[in-house]
Amino acid sequence: MKIADSPPILTALDRPNSYIGRSVPRPNLQRLTQGRGQYVSDVNLPRMAHVAFVRSPHAHARIVKIAADAAKTAPGVIAVVAGAELATVMTPWVGVLTHLKGLKSAPQAPIAVERACWQGEAVCAVVARTRAEAEDACELVEVTYEEMPAVIDPETALDAQTPVIHASITDNLCFERKLDVGAVDKAFADSDAVVETVFNFGRHTGVTNEPRAVIADWNAGEQRMTVYHGTQAPHMMQNLFAKHLGLAEHQVRVLTKDVGGSFGIKVHTYADEMATVALSKLLKRPVKFVADRIESFVTDIHARDHRIKAKIGVNKDGSITAFEIDDLTGIGPYSVYPRTSGIEANQVVNLIGGPYTCPNYRAQARVVFTNKNVMCQYRAVGHPIAVAVTEGLVELAAAKIGMDPLEFRRRNLIPDEAYPAQSAAGLKFEKLSHHESLAHLDSMMNYAGLRAEQKKLREQGIYRGIGFASFIEVTNPSAAFYGVGGARITSQDGATVKLDAQGALIVHTGVTEQGQGAEAVIAQCMASSFGVPLDKVRVVTGDTDNTPYGGGTWASRAAGIGGEAAWQAGKALRGNVLEIAGAMLQARPEDLDIRNGIVVNKAGGAERLPLDELARVAYFRPDTLPPGFQAELMATRHYVPRAWPFAFTNGIQASYLEVDPDTGFVKLLKHWCVEDCGTIINPQLVDEQIRGGVVQGIGAALFEHCRYDERGQMLNGNMADYLVPMAAEMPDIECGHVVSPTADSELGAKGAGEAGTAGAPGSVMNAINDALRPLGAEPLTDMPFTPDKILRALGKI
Amino acid sequence: MSDHALEISLTVNGEPVNERVEARKTLVDFLREDLALTGSHVGCEHGVCGACTVRVNGEIVRGCLMLAVQCDGAKVETIEGLSDSGAIADLQSAFEERNALQCGYCTPGMLATAQDLLARGGVPTREQIREHLSGNYCRCTGYHAIVDAVEAVAQVRAGEKK
Numbered sequence: 001m002k003i004a005d006s007p008p009i010l011t012a013l014d015r016p017n018s019y020i021g022r023s024v025p026r027p028n029l030q031r032l033t034q035g036r037g038q039y040v041s042d043v044n045l046p047r048m049a050h051v052a053f054v055r056s057p058h059a060h061a062r063i064v065k066i067a068a069d070a071a072k073t074a075p076g077v078i079a080v081v082a083g084a085e086l087a088t089v090m091t092p093w094v095g096v097l098t099h100l101k102g103l104k105s106a107p108q109a110p111i112a113v114e115r116a117c118w119q120g121e122a123v124c125a126v127v128a129r130t131r132a133e134a135e136d137a138c139e140l141v142e143v144t145y146e147e148m149p150a151v152i153d154p155e156t157a158l159d160a161q162t163p164v165i166h167a168s169i170t171d172n173l174c175f176e177r178k179l180d181v182g183a184v185d186k187a188f189a190d191s192d193a194v195v196e197t198v199f200n201f202g203r204h205t206g207v208t209n210e211p212r213a214v215i216a217d218w219n220a221g222e223q224r225m226t227v228y229h230g231t232q233a234p235h236m237m238q239n240l241f242a243k244h245l246g247l248a249e250h251q252v253r254v255l256t257k258d259v260g261g262s263f264g265i266k267v268h269t270y271a272d273e274m275a276t277v278a279l280s281k282l283l284k285r286p287v288k289f290v291a292d293r294i295e296s297f298v299t300d301i302h303a304r305d306h307r308i309k310a311k312i313g314v315n316k317d318g319s320i321t322a323f324e325i326d327d328l329t330g331i332g333p334y335s336v337y338p339r340t341s342g343i344e345a346n347q348v349v350n351l352i353g354g355p356y357t358c359p360n361y362r363a364q365a366r367v368v369f370t371n372k373n374v375m376c377q378y379r380a381v382g383h384p385i386a387v388a389v390t391e392g393l394v395e396l397a398a399a400k401i402g403m404d405p406l407e408f409r410r411r412n413l414i415p416d417e418a419y420p421a422q423s424a425a426g427l428k429f430e431k432l433s434h435h436e437s438l439a440h441l442d443s444m445m446n447y448a449g450l451r452a453e454q455k456k457l458r459e460q461g462i463y464r465g466i467g468f469a470s471f472i473e474v475t476n477p478s479a480a481f482y483g484v485g486g487a488r489i490t491s492q493d494g495a496t497v498k499l500d501a502q503g504a505l506i507v508h509t510g511v512t513e514q515g516q517g518a519e520a521v522i523a524q525c526m527a528s529s530f531g532v533p534l535d536k537v538r539v540v541t542g543d544t545d546n547t548p549y550g551g552g553t554w555a556s557r558a559a560g561i562g563g564e565a566a567w568q569a570g571k572a573l574r575g576n577v578l579e580i581a582g583a584m585l586q587a588r589p590e591d592l593d594i595r596n597g598i599v600v601n602k603a604g605g606a607e608r609l610p611l612d613e614l615a616r617v618a619y620f621r622p623d624t625l626p627p628g629f630q631a632e633l634m635a636t637r638h639y640v641p642r643a644w645p646f647a648f649t650n651g652i653q654a655s656y657l658e659v660d661p662d663t664g665f666v667k668l669l670k671h672w673c674v675e676d677c678g679t680i681i682n683p684q685l686v687d688e689q690i691r692g693g694v695v696q697g698i699g700a701a702l703f704e705h706c707r708y709d710e711r712g713q714m715l716n717g718n719m720a721d722y723l724v725p726m727a728a729e730m731p732d733i734e735c736g737h738v739v740s741p742t743a744d745s746e747l748g749a750k751g752a753g754e755a756g757t758a759g760a761p762g763s764v765m766n767a768i769n770d771a772l773r774p775l776g777a778e779p780l781t782d783m784p785f786t787p788d789k790i791l792r793a794l795g796k797i
Numbered sequence: 798m799s800d801h802a803l804e805i806s807l808t809v810n811g812e813p814v815n816e817r818v819e820a821r822k823t824l825v826d827f828l829r830e831d832l833a834l835t836g837s838h839v840g841c842e843h844g845v846c847g848a849c850t851v852r853v854n855g856e857i858v859r860g861c862l863m864l865a866v867q868c869d870g871a872k873v874e875t876i877e878g879l880s881d882s883g884a885i886a887d888l889q890s891a892f893e894e895r896n897a898l899q900c901g902y903c904t905p906g907m908l909a910t911a912q913d914l915l916a917r918g919g920v921p922t923r924e925q926i927r928e929h930l931s932g933n934y935c936r937c938t939g940y941h942a943i944v945d946a947v948e949a950v951a952q953v954r955a956g957e958k959k
Contacts (some may be wrong), residue, residue: 025893025894025896026893026896029892029893029898029901030889030893031897031902031903032901033839033889033892033893033898033904033908034836034876034877034880035834035835035836035875035876035877035880035881035891035904035905036836036877036880037836037901038835039835039838039902041835041839042829042835132819132821132822147878206936207934207936208846208900208902208936209838209840209900209902209903209934209936210838210840210900210902211840211936247813258901259900260838260900260901260902261899261900261902261936261937262900263936292842293840293841293842293843332845387805514899515898515899515900515901515937516898516899517896517899536892628855645895684895684896685896688896688899688938688939688942690937691938691941691942692899692937692938692939693939694937694938694939695938695940696936698940718841718843718844718845719841719843719845719846719934720843724934724936725939725940726932726933726934727926727927727928727930727931727933727935727943727944728927728928728930728931728932728939729931730927730939730940730941732923732944733939733941734942756939
């Protein structure tokens with residue numbers, strides 16, 4: 001293991017002209033900087049119609065009558081379709097997984113039939129020549145509702161007097177998990193101190209800059225459905241569209257080009273997108289749906305919204321004796337299909353206490369149905385919650401016994417030499433580097449210097465705080481995540497590479513690109529393992545007719561899984577090409593190599609044959625090759641993690657900020673993150689994943705909150721009232737790295753996409769509390785930390 | 798809807814345009830739907846996110862807060878025009894080299910806004926850059942790389958760096 005702020009030296013990967021560990025620019029950026037990308041919202045097809053939806057204004061209501069005569073004759077209208085009619089072409093779905101034992105949900109339809117279960121659920125579709133005409137006609141649809149009692153507060157969702165949302169499933173409990181490891185009660189009883197508090201995490205959402213978008217094109221002549229879809233997982237969606245339309249998978253093609261942000265928002269089944277696909281089948285023409293901003297706020301999955309009662313035991317020497325949590329989360333009226341809405345709570349239970357050696361841990365998590373928009377997996381699923389709870393407890397405990405928070409961590413983090421190791425919750429860690437990461441952070445931020453500055457400024461009435469968050473991160477998921485639960489979400493991925501007739505490589509991969517840099521990483525792996533300059537590699541993603549079957553891009557899997565498949569495919573094609581070169585040059589293939597696009601002698605590197613010449617012969621003059629020799633200029637390889645269910649990564653973040661005790665405003669001064677994602681393929685892309693993730697986490701800590709009233713009405717469904725991080729309020733973010741490769745793959749790369757979002761909210765929370773501690777404020781544990789909450793904690797309002 | 802349509806004449810990226818548009822149509826919808834200039838993006842549709850930022854008579858405006866009919870007689874420049882003219886080639890290169898974009902959806906608006914700041918000359922501080930870009934939402938980058946790219950171009954344009 002070593003600090004790797006300079007490109008790492010990687011013996012196994014150290015091919016001549018290797019691009020592994022180099023910050024090369026992404027190959028697909030110019031079309032985006034020139035405004036020449038192709039997002040689904042940019043695509044138009046012949047005879048394409050547009051759909052707009054009439055959506056329920058109530059959190060829970062019976063649909064008594066839909067009067068659509070006026071809408072049907074409005075200008076441009078092609079069809080007005082309600083739930084019952086759409087049910088003739090598409091079957092409903094239920095979001096359950098068998099490995100989350102006991103998880104239950106009710107059937108969900110693309111358009112509500114008889115009953116709407118949250119404000120924003122579609123109750124009727126209007127299809128017209130233009131979106132504007134469709135929206136005009138939506139105004140003419142008269143829906144008679146009978147309002148029903150709504151379940152709004154998760155705290156009372158399971159009470160006997162609370163109405164049950166779905167009669168078919170007996171109660172409002174979606175999922176429950178309990179865990180009791182070690183001797184928790186005894187540990188608390190024997191502790192020198194016990195700290196107990198309640199953490200709240202506001203419901204928030206992804207706010208992708210491009211809203212969800214889909215165009216479905218049913219060709220009745222071909223009996224094929226082509227779907228242009230802004231999704232993270234084309235093959236998963238191919239399966240689901242086919243399944244619920246009653247088609248075979250090969251009758252559905254999902255095409256995904258540019259996607260304007262995803263963050264886990266675009267990896268789920270959305271009723272309005274399913275409805276759009278069903279409408280195309282019904283109307284036998286292309287239908288387009290692009291969510292507008294209010295639709296995004298009331299139908300894009302929300303996340304977090306957890307209330308966690310939490311407790312930590314500690315001894316005077318700083319040792320943590322036990323953790324205990326009780327998590328309650330309200331997920332809306334349906335568990336989201338197909339990944340379910342039980343995963344976030346399950347992750348919270350799994351991840352709490354994860355970085356520490358403490359053997360005693362008790363957890364309860366309850367996931368309940370409510371009549372609000374659905375919740376599901378969003379960037380860093382469960383991590384920001386588990387990290388903030390764990391790290392919040394850690395810093396409260398350190399303060400309680402008067403120990404420096406970094407020293408407190410040093411005494412409890414799993415030692416770097418203790419791996420392989422297992423957490424109290426049962427997570428298996430191949431190799432982590434908590435202590436090395438902490439030491440790197442300590443020196444990177446000049447911790448001692450900052451503490452001195454903080455002390456001096458306090459004397460001048462300036463209140464600055466330093467907060468930390470150590471974390472672990474789930475990446476490279478194996479079939480243990482979804483496959484074992486019965487979902488057709490593949491954990492393996494593939495790459496197919498072909499040498500074209502001029503010696504360039506065309507790569508098809510099952511991972512997808514929404515800006516993370518997957519195409520660049522695939523190109524770097526391929527160029528390095530095969531042996532061509534990067535500009536000789538073209539990567540194709542997002543086409544279920546043409547790419548290998550793959551999972552797409554989520555849970556930080558594109559580099560670690562897709563990259564390894566590309567690396568192996570490149571090696572396989574190199575072997576094939578050297579066979580051809582051997583035949584042409586009358587040399588042994590094992591004595592040759594490919595470097596910089598030229599076949600060379602492995603020893604000495606003397607140039608023997610350019611690839612374009614080899615390709616010319618293989619494609620156009622195969623008659624000159626030895627009799628019986630067949631050139632194979634395409635290779636495919638797949639990869640799936642097998643030795644470990646997940647490739648855990650780790651890291652630590654620090655936040656430095658200033659709180660104004662008169663206004664409650666928080667000014668972020670600087671943020672640091674040291675992270676260990678194993679082999680770094682492209683340092684710049686890793687850093688930018690971290691920086692973007694940190695800011696997404698800061699949004700959760702300070703600004704973002706989907707606010708609902710007691711009738712289940714979302715109060716701030718627009719970007720003026722729902723605050724997101726903007727440039728002026730954000731700090732510069734410094735990144736550092738430790739490198740502990742996974743031995744599960746040749747590349748050794750783990751994921752990096754969740755790290756920033758995982759640790760930022762906890763570190764900001766701890767920094768705010770550190771700043772306010774001398775003022776005697778009650779610790780703040782209710783995110784987002786808005787100025788009014790800070791002033792309340794200070795007793796000023 | 799034809800009762801509410803008007804004839805407009807304007808220049809878009811140097812080309813004369815004569816179209817009949819609905820009075821209610823926003824400038825960004827007109828650019829995207831009528832002229833197929835899809836580089837200007839629609840994000841929030843109420844003037845907060847800046848994805849639709851374009852230049853009208855030299856000033857940056859929100860394409861979702863201006864109606865197409867208000868642009869009668871105006872000179873409109875979009876990302877396609879700014880790209881082809883070479884006016885922001887250095888800024889585009891800096892964004893690419895610094896990975897100051899991920900999904901790229903905010904980028905056309907971000908570039909137009911950054912160019913607006915850089916055109917004032919001098920080398921702005923990081924705080925001034927952040928302040929000027931504060932009306933352009935980026936969910937992917939966390940802004941740090943964008944500030945780096947804009948700062949680097951300002952330094953080169955001012956002759957401080959090559």
